[in-house]
Amino acid sequence: MRARMPRRLLAALAFALRLLAAGVLATTAGGAQAQMQGTGEWDRVHQFFQAHYAAGRLSEAIETGLRLVRLSERTLPPLNPRMGVALWSLGLAYQEQGQPRLAEPLLRRAVAITERMPAPPAGTLASMLVSLARICADEGRTEEAERLYARATSLLTPTADEDRSLYARLLFDQGAMYVFIDRPEQADPLLRDALARREALAGPQGSSSVAQVIWMLGVSRVTAKDPNAAIAHFNRALEMVERQPRRNDSVTGALLNDIAAAWVGLGQPEKAEEMQKRAVELLGASTSSNNRALARGLATLAQIQSAAGDLDGASASATRSLELRQLLYFRDDPVIGDTLDLLAGIKERQGRADEAAPLRARALQIKDKMAARRADPLATQPSYTTAPRVAYPADARENGYEGKVVVRVLVSADGTAAFVTVVSSSGYGTLDEAATRSVLGMLFKPAQTRGGVAVPAAIQIPIEYRLPPAAPTPAPTPAPAGD
Numbered sequence: 001m002r003a004r005m006p007r008r009l010l011a012a013l014a015f016a017l018r019l020l021a022a023g024v025l026a027t028t029a030g031g032a033q034a035q036m037q038g039t040g041e042w043d044r045v046h047q048f049f050q051a052h053y054a055a056g057r058l059s060e061a062i063e064t065g066l067r068l069v070r071l072s073e074r075t076l077p078p079l080n081p082r083m084g085v086a087l088w089s090l091g092l093a094y095q096e097q098g099q100p101r102l103a104e105p106l107l108r109r110a111v112a113i114t115e116r117m118p119a120p121p122a123g124t125l126a127s128m129l130v131s132l133a134r135i136c137a138d139e140g141r142t143e144e145a146e147r148l149y150a151r152a153t154s155l156l157t158p159t160a161d162e163d164r165s166l167y168a169r170l171l172f173d174q175g176a177m178y179v180f181i182d183r184p185e186q187a188d189p190l191l192r193d194a195l196a197r198r199e200a201l202a203g204p205q206g207s208s209s210v211a212q213v214i215w216m217l218g219v220s221r222v223t224a225k226d227p228n229a230a231i232a233h234f235n236r237a238l239e240m241v242e243r244q245p246r247r248n249d250s251v252t253g254a255l256l257n258d259i260a261a262a263w264v265g266l267g268q269p270e271k272a273e274e275m276q277k278r279a280v281e282l283l284g285a286s287t288s289s290n291n292r293a294l295a296r297g298l299a300t301l302a303q304i305q306s307a308a309g310d311l312d313g314a315s316a317s318a319t320r321s322l323e324l325r326q327l328l329y330f331r332d333d334p335v336i337g338d339t340l341d342l343l344a345g346i347k348e349r350q351g352r353a354d355e356a357a358p359l360r361a362r363a364l365q366i367k368d369k370m371a372a373r374r375a376d377p378l379a380t381q382p383s384y385t386t387a388p389r390v391a392y393p394a395d396a397r398e399n400g401y402e403g404k405v406v407v408r409v410l411v412s413a414d415g416t417a418a419f420v421t422v423v424s425s426s427g428y429g430t431l432d433e434a435a436t437r438s439v440l441g442m443l444f445k446p447a448q449t450r451g452g453v454a455v456p457a458a459i460q461i462p463i464e465y466r467l468p469p470a471a472p473t474p475a476p477t478p479a480p481a482g483d
Helices: 002-031 040-054 058-075 081-096 100-115 122-138 142-155 161-180 184-202 208-223 227-242 249-265 273-283 291-307 311-328 334-349 353-375 394-399 429-440
Strands: 378-380 403-411 417-424 447-449 457-465
Touching: 040 058, 040 081, 058 081, 081 100, 081 122, 100 122, 100 417, 100 429, 122 142, 122 161, 142 161, 161 184, 161 208, 184 208, 208 227, 208 249, 227 249, 249 273, 249 291, 273 291, 291 311, 291 334, 311 334, 334 353, 394 429, 403 429, 417 429, 429 457
Parallel strands: none
Antiparallel strands: 378 447, 403 417, 403 457
16 A cells, blocks of 8 residues: 555645646756757647646646647657656656556656756756656665765755755655655654755745645654644645645645544544545545545544444445555556455445445455465566567657667556556657567466466566668769770
């Protein structure tokens, strides 16, 4: 469950991160203006993207980001800085929408383009690396995330005015990563440093970004099994959020969620019921799109209602939570098993054993699958016996494009490619897309557990595009000597 916590808790805090990213995007685009004349249309589209992204209108941001990338591919050289900004913009929008598989290849292409600039802007490159590190951390690739954070840190000067805000974000993101892998002892020093830096930037009134760090310190205390300290942090963050000029119902609702859950964990659900009802109301409003937090809030409300003897209310809340989670998570995710168990227990207390039995059976099936995975770990990784058959795109050949693409393939149990994503870009979209298409048609030997069971697993495949050396131009044949 820990691997999913960032999307449940951090989605509601995205407002502060969106403002920071939008500001860096604006600076980057402005700094690249000298690279390209006549970019009025590009500027207009980018400004529309910034407005949608900062306001949290992610569907509109993605639509505008796609338009910006297409415009960039049509009008800019492949390694123009604005091409990197366009890719990064779209990648950020996908990331905030909870689609890391779409975001990651775009962010990697943006990093590749920016690194090839003669003097890449440190803040921009560091921001791109941090965005990529967040995806790696959310997917459990902790070592890769740590390397990306280290690279980003090396690019910044913590005392420089232009780097202070970004450096605080880097500390926060890395601290959050350690919270979600149950390492509060590594998380807390980073989060306290981030808090001090953000408080210095915000002043006595505080800010949404200050509240964000206080909130995460509370989550760290939950991880450390210190619920009283967690509640104190959550309450402090809630107070700061509610006094900001621009209120965010998703943030308030998700914070109330966490306070109520902490009280339930302390065995005092009576202190949580009213705030949890308010949380569900806020998260279920049309202004909120935080369905993961809503599903979690409904499950907590069901526990509170069940403890208070309101079994009909508990059943309705748990049923709605289960419906949402079945849309949001994979079929065998442990969080669905937990919700099934919760609903089954409520049905049993209502005397509806016939309705509880299939719920218990399904929850047990999920638990058995998880136990089987732990008991029978992978013995072999997926492999391929022949190199991918790659066709060199005609437009890439004509323009002299060369490069190396590394793709990550999710190999299904039947040996086919279930999903392909670019993890290291060539810097050219046409080469990346050709590599992806070639791998989708390959057959693989699937991974196997120690017990000999074929299971889905990922593999990385490098694909290199190199043009043959140009044939030497033949020397002109000398004219025969005259008589």
